[in-house]
Amino acid sequence: MTRKTHISIKHISKVFPDGTRALHDINLDIAEGEILVLLGPSGCGKSTLLRTIGGLEQKSGGDIYFYNKEVSQVPVEDRNVGFVFQNYALFPTMTVRENIAFGLKLRKMAKAEISRKVDSLLEMMELVEHAEKKPRQLSGGQQQRVAIARVLAIEPEVLLLDEPLTALDAKLKEYLRIELGQMLRKLGITAIYVTHDQLEAMSIADRIAVMNLGVIEQVDTPERIYSSPKTDFVADFIGRINCVKGKMVSGADGLFVDLGFIQLPAPSGTEKRAGDEVNAYLRPEDIELVGTKADNSGNIIQAIAEQCIFMGDCYHVVARAGNEEIFFEVPNGARIKIGETVQVKLNAEKLIVL
Amino acid sequence: MGNSIVSKAFKVLAFVLILLTSAFLIVPIIFTVLGSFSAYWGQTMFSRGLTMRWYEYVFYYYGHTIKITLLISAVTVVVNTILGSMAAYKVCMAKNAHSKWIKFFEEILTLPTAIPGIAIGLALAQAYAVMRQSGILILIGHIVFTFPLIFRTVTGALRSTNFRAVDEAAASLGAGPIRRFFTVIFPAIRVSVLSGAINVLLLSLGEFNITFFLYTPFLMTLPVGMYESYASLRIEVGSAFTTLFLVLAIPLSLLLNRLNKSKTM
Numbered sequence: 001m002t003r004k005t006h007i008s009i010k011h012i013s014k015v016f017p018d019g020t021r022a023l024h025d026i027n028l029d030i031a032e033g034e035i036l037v038l039l040g041p042s043g044c045g046k047s048t049l050l051r052t053i054g055g056l057e058q059k060s061g062g063d064i065y066f067y068n069k070e071v072s073q074v075p076v077e078d079r080n081v082g083f084v085f086q087n088y089a090l091f092p093t094m095t096v097r098e099n100i101a102f103g104l105k106l107r108k109m110a111k112a113e114i115s116r117k118v119d120s121l122l123e124m125m126e127l128v129e130h131a132e133k134k135p136r137q138l139s140g141g142q143q144q145r146v147a148i149a150r151v152l153a154i155e156p157e158v159l160l161l162d163e164p165l166t167a168l169d170a171k172l173k174e175y176l177r178i179e180l181g182q183m184l185r186k187l188g189i190t191a192i193y194v195t196h197d198q199l200e201a202m203s204i205a206d207r208i209a210v211m212n213l214g215v216i217e218q219v220d221t222p223e224r225i226y227s228s229p230k231t232d233f234v235a236d237f238i239g240r241i242n243c244v245k246g247k248m249v250s251g252a253d254g255l256f257v258d259l260g261f262i263q264l265p266a267p268s269g270t271e272k273r274a275g276d277e278v279n280a281y282l283r284p285e286d287i288e289l290v291g292t293k294a295d296n297s298g299n300i301i302q303a304i305a306e307q308c309i310f311m312g313d314c315y316h317v318v319a320r321a322g323n324e325e326i327f328f329e330v331p332n333g334a335r336i337k338i339g340e341t342v343q344v345k346l347n348a349e350k351l352i353v354l
Numbered sequence: 355m356g357n358s359i360v361s362k363a364f365k366v367l368a369f370v371l372i373l374l375t376s377a378f379l380i381v382p383i384i385f386t387v388l389g390s391f392s393a394y395w396g397q398t399m400f401s402r403g404l405t406m407r408w409y410e411y412v413f414y415y416y417g418h419t420i421k422i423t424l425l426i427s428a429v430t431v432v433v434n435t436i437l438g439s440m441a442a443y444k445v446c447m448a449k450n451a452h453s454k455w456i457k458f459f460e461e462i463l464t465l466p467t468a469i470p471g472i473a474i475g476l477a478l479a480q481a482y483a484v485m486r487q488s489g490i491l492i493l494i495g496h497i498v499f500t501f502p503l504i505f506r507t508v509t510g511a512l513r514s515t516n517f518r519a520v521d522e523a524a525a526s527l528g529a530g531p532i533r534r535f536f537t538v539i540f541p542a543i544r545v546s547v548l549s550g551a552i553n554v555l556l557l558s559l560g561e562f563n564i565t566f567f568l569y570t571p572f573l574m575t576l577p578v579g580m581y582e583s584y585a586s587l588r589i590e591v592g593s594a595f596t597t598l599f600l601v602l603a604i605p606l607s608l609l610l611n612r613l614n615k616s617k618t619m
Contacts, residue, residue, distance in 0.1 A: 017453050057449070076525045083526040093541040102537075103527035145525075152429035154527055274357050 003031035005067075006190045007053065007158065012062035014048055014214075022048040024214040026062070033188045035181075036219075037201040040211035041237070046194045049211070053192060054081045054160045066157060082151030086163040088143040090135035096146050097122070097131045103154035104213035121149040121223070141172045148180075152187070159184070159191040165200060177203055177340055198238055202226070210234045232354050235281045242282045242326045246353075250274040257353055260299050261322030264348040278353050286347035289317075289336075298348045305336045383600070390593035391518050408594035412583070418597065419579035423488075426575060427558040435551045437497075438504030439543075443535055446512040447521050461511075471563025474499060479567045489573040495564040500554040507550035509541040532605040549613040556606055560599070 007030040007092050014023035022045045030036045038046035051057040053064055055076035064072045071079055082280035082322075088219045091099050095199060100121055104114045125145040135143055146165060147348065151159065164180070165173045181204040184191050195201050201208050202222040209219040210233070218230045229235035236243065246259045248266065255266040255273075264280075272278055314329045316337055327343060334340060379588040389395045390409070393402040413420075441463075445456055466474060478495050485491045517539060524534040540547070569578050576599060584592035 054526060056526070076522070077528050079526075080528075081526055083523060085519045085523060087516050087519055088518065089523040091520060091524070091538050091542075092515070093538075102524070102529075105531070106528045150523075150527070160526075180359055 003033060005029045006032040006034070007015040007192075008065040009049075009053065010063045012052060012064065012066070013060050013125055014052055014057065017061045018149070023052065023059075023140055025206070026216055028209060028216060028219065030190060030192065031206075033190055034183050034311055035193060035204060035206045037190045037193045037195060037199065037208045038211055039195060039201040039203035039205075042196055044211040050160050050162055050194045053158070054083055055079045056083070068103065074190075080154070080157045081157030081325045082154060082159045084144070084147050084159070084161040084164045085152055086166050087166075088135070088140070088147045089220070090150070092142055094137070095132050095134060096127055097300070099135070099146055100149045100153050101127050102150065107154070117153060125149045130314055140168050141176060144168065144176070148183075157190070159189050161193045162192065163195055163344040166195070167196070173200075194263055210237060211318055212237070217221070223340075229281070229352060232279055235279075235352060235354060240284055240327075241352075242284065242287070242328075244280050244282075244324045245324070246278050246280040248272045248274050248278055248353075257321075257351065259324065261324060262299065262346065263345060264351055267333055267349075267351055267353055270353050272353055281352040281354065282346060282350060284325075284328040286350040287326065288345045289328070289330045289334060290343050290345045299348050300343055301346065302341055305338055305340050305342055308336050308338060317342075369619060386409065386593045387597045387600070389590055390597045392590060394508055395590050395593070407586075409598070410592045412594050412598065416574075416576075416579040419574045419576045420598070422573060423559060423576035425553055426493055426496055428440070428523055429493060430500055430558045431551050431555045433497055434501050434504050434554050435547060438501055439508050439540070439547050439548065442505050442508035442537060444511055446509055446561060447518055463505055467497050467502050470499075471499065471561070472567070475564035475567030478564070489570070492568045492573060492575065494567055495568055496558045499561065499564055500557045503553045503557060504547070504550035507546050507553065508543060511546035512539070515542075517542070545616060549610055552606055552610045552613070553603055556603060556610070559602060559606075560609075577603075 009026055009028040012026040013021075014022055015021050020054055026049060028036075029179050038049060040046045053073070055074060055203055059072050062072075063070050066079075067341075090159075091102065097118055101114050101116045104117060116245075118131075118344050119128075125148065127142065127145055127149065130138060130142060130146075135146065138146065144167075148164075165176055168176065173300070177200050184193075184204070193201075193204055205222055207219055208222055208225050210217045211224060212233045218225060218234045220228070220230075225234065225238055229238060229316050235241055244259050245255045249256050249258045249263065250349075253265065255270070256263040256279065259268050266272065303321040305317055305319045306325070307316075307318040309316040309318075311329070314331055315334070315336065316327065317330055318325060318327045320326075320343060326344075330336060388401050391404050391406070393405040393407075396402075445460065448456055470519050475495060478491055479486065482491055483492075491552060520542075521534055524538045525531075529537065560577055561575070562581065565578055566581070570574060574582070576595075580592065580595045580599060
């Protein structure tokens with residue numbers, strides 16, 4: 001499916017008045033109806049980028065296009081973007097109904113039409129019985145639903161969500177994460193979603209842009225971000241992963257990665273050459289405990305268990321292989337004693353070399 | 355056991371201290387009010403009976419000072435309520451709210467309360483001597499002196515909740531700054547604005563230090579007139595004057611108290 005580019009960000013940079021460089025040469029295309037998640041640790045510039053796209057911050061350089069129109073000089077009032085904030089930012093003196101109607105009144109819509117539209121949004125967001133309440137009488141989840149109804153009312157060109165679920169408690173967050181993702185998809189609205197929570201990002205995004213220190217490290221589907229990180233930062237930031245220093249060597253049948261305790265075949269398509277120092281990454285789920293009777297055919301190593309931590313659904317095992325420490329998970333049934341030598345199989349196909 | 359006796363003793367002591375302090379402040383005021391109705395306040399207060407003539411006297415000779423004070427205070431309140439709230443809104447919502455210029459601006463604004471009124475009065479009188487006759491200088495003095503009061507009350511209110519995000523939300527829904535202020539922000543902080551305005555009014559009504567250096571015989575405010583009556587006329591006249599002032603000020607400060615209570619609830 002190829003979709004028309006909706007938002008195009010070209011060489012956007014942002015330097016705050018105090019000299020902090022928040023964004024550095026950001027380039028990003030977002031397709032019509034796409035849900036793009038900006039993911040990164042706090043202070044990486046993801047919120048600043050979102051606010052710059054929406055017009056709450058002024059860029060220092062570069063251009064922002066909505067379709068073919070350069071919008072960076074258009075004030076936020078006229079940009080027709082819908083912001084959803086972490087702290088809901090509802091109008092405290094207005095009722096739920098008045099909050100939702102706010103943008104419509106500004107657009108000089110007829111009264112009857114406003115009330116019809118507000119009613120349908122109240123229904124959609126399951127807020128009907130709260131219509132006449134003030135924001136402070138609502139729970140966090142309800143308040144955020146009001147905030148979403150309020151932006152949807154104006155039918156914004158783009159929906160910009162800045163950590164919309166971060167202020168909610170864990171259980172509600174999980175529930176709303178699913179609900180919100182479904183809703184955004186159903187609406188088919190172009191959405192940019194900022195979060196520091198990977199699970200949220202993975203479950204909601206069409207594509208994730210991982211940001212760090214004001215630059216985008218990688219833009220890809222959640223699956224590819226997880227399975228093929230392009231930079232050390234992304235590999236380390238997304239999920240849990242083993243990292244071992246290694247060296248590329250040529251062997252009899254091609255290129256290998258020498259990890260000291262084992263040589264694994266290099267991933268196909270790697271740009272590394274023999275002699276390169278590399279970081280080799282392998283996720284814990286790609287390390288499997290195998291019995292001593294297992295055949296010696298593939299990439300099996302011996303490791304000494306150093307820690308074995310009960311996690312409820314599994315054990316988290318830290319083991320020493322050569323001079324390196326690796327970690328992996330074993331099912332509840334498997335009993336591993338500390339100091340015991342275990343045999344594990346490394347899934348070389350999943351090896352990431354950067 | 356011992357503890358409860360000690361704490362009881364402390365409570366009694368605190369109560370007595372509060373009582374004494376209050377009495378120290380209130381008793382002279384009661385005497386002043388009573389004295390204003392006394393025909394002759396000598397050894398005893400009412401030995402020659404009651405009278406209203408000191409009030410007639412004040413109204414006759416100083417009526418204009420009351421009018422001038424009311425006028426100046428009214429203009430000061432209106433100007434500062436608008437300017438102070440707007441400035442506070444502007445400062446709190448500024449994109450670069452933590453920039454050193456904004457901090458500098460805020461510090462400048464607090465100067466009038468830090469500098470003694472006498473100094474401000476003298477400085478204004480010397481620097482703008484030409485404007486003195488028109489009385490505009492008194493007004494400027496009052497506005498400058500009371501501005502920080504409302505500015506700080508309103509910035510405090512604006513910073514207590516995250517009004518910045520609320521403001522941004524309103525902006526993204528299409529509201530310009532003036533509409534945002536009046537439909538979204540102001541309704542939420544109106545109690546603070548009102549209490550700031552009353553503070554300004556009280557301060558302006560009773561302002562003496564600055565005004566003393568700026569008044570002219572034709573443009574005298576109530577507190578200056580009050581001082582003059584105490585300094586050069588009978589004590590009963592001064593008392594009547596004071597009583598009139600209290601009639602203006604006490605309801606306002608009671609209202610202010612009530613507002614501050616409702617704000618904290």
